[in-house]
Amino acid sequence: MVRIERILCPIDFSEFSVVAYDYAQSLALHYQATVYLQHVVDIILPPWPYYPPAGYLDADFRKICIDAREQLQKFAKSHTKNGVQPECVVQEGEVTDSVLVFAEAQMADIIVMGTHGRRGFDRLALGSATEKVLRKARCPVLVVRKPGPEAMAAEGAQNSVELRRVIFCADFSDPSQRALEYALSAAAEFNAELTLLHVLENLPNSANIEEEIATAKKQLGNLIPPEGVKAGKIKTLVRIGKAYEQIIELALEAQADLVIMAVRGRNAMNLAVFGSTTYRVIQLGACPVLAVHVLKAESASNTGASQP
Numbered sequence: 001m002v003r004i005e006r007i008l009c010p011i012d013f014s015e016f017s018v019v020a021y022d023y024a025q026s027l028a029l030h031y032q033a034t035v036y037l038q039h040v041v042d043i044i045l046p047p048w049p050y051y052p053p054a055g056y057l058d059a060d061f062r063k064i065c066i067d068a069r070e071q072l073q074k075f076a077k078s079h080t081k082n083g084v085q086p087e088c089v090v091q092e093g094e095v096t097d098s099v100l101v102f103a104e105a106q107m108a109d110i111i112v113m114g115t116h117g118r119r120g121f122d123r124l125a126l127g128s129a130t131e132k133v134l135r136k137a138r139c140p141v142l143v144v145r146k147p148g149p150e151a152m153a154a155e156g157a158q159n160s161v162e163l164r165r166v167i168f169c170a171d172f173s174d175p176s177q178r179a180l181e182y183a184l185s186a187a188a189e190f191n192a193e194l195t196l197l198h199v200l201e202n203l204p205n206s207a208n209i210e211e212e213i214a215t216a217k218k219q220l221g222n223l224i225p226p227e228g229v230k231a232g233k234i235k236t237l238v239r240i241g242k243a244y245e246q247i248i249e250l251a252l253e254a255q256a257d258l259v260i261m262a263v264r265g266r267n268a269m270n271l272a273v274f275g276s277t278t279y280r281v282i283q284l285g286a287c288p289v290l291a292v293h294v295l296k297a298e299s300a301s302n303t304g305a306s307q308p
Helices: 015-031 054-079 095-105 129-136 174-190 209-223 226-231 243-253 277-284 296-302
Strands: 006-010 034-041 087-092 110-114 141-144 165-169 193-200 234-240 258-264 289-294
Touching: 006 015, 006 095, 015 034, 015 054, 015 110, 015 141, 015 174, 034 054, 034 095, 054 087, 087 095, 095 129, 110 129, 129 141, 165 174, 165 243, 174 193, 174 258, 174 289, 193 209, 193 243, 209 234, 234 243, 243 258, 243 277, 258 277, 277 289
Parallel strands: 006 034, 006 110, 034 087, 110 141, 165 193, 165 258, 193 234, 258 289
Antiparallel strands: 141 289
């Protein structure tokens, strides 16, 4: 059973942070969770020997930290809705390390972060804090750029963001099973329509296409719990092609509000697997993606499964 009690939302005061905070608040309201609103002050000293004495730098740094705390309070006051009471935290240090250490210390159940740019993690943004946190976090990470076309709730609704259509990407591995728990939980909490998607990729020429599709549909059907069958809001879909392309295409066609996928272990999304499906969906798609990490201890029994 998925429990979300502590949500970490690192922000940099950009428009993308505003959208990420909207998602964090919506999750907090549905799961009755605490939101930690975090801003990290990262000052890198120049490598030259003639910068001002340490005393001057310390004074400037303290001033920047004080300003950051004031700005964070203003951000929270301007963008907090529906009675959510975030805990505002300003920290000093390198952004990625600060986010990861704070998430560990607070035992965060999920990290919600915005990402910049029209195409997500393009080559110029590969070193971004969001990308690094996504690779190294122990808990699931929700990456948000802009809300889907249907995600923003109608005026007067309790939440500013609602999930109406969720896509879960299944590859039938153990890590995928863990991510399914989050998909079922989100669909139940938001009363959303859930699509279980499997993409048949790299089929041999000799494959019986109809038989492969039928087998995959049966496997998807076996993932639906009895209560989900009765509710009638869970459907299955099998597509053929490049997995990341089919996922992105379906998210656009269905006007999905969230895609949920699994990644395996803390280092599963490093540069060596830049071509992984999960990374490419985040990199190239427009829909928010929840990347559910499965640690080595959890996935050891399924080391032969393919990376989603």
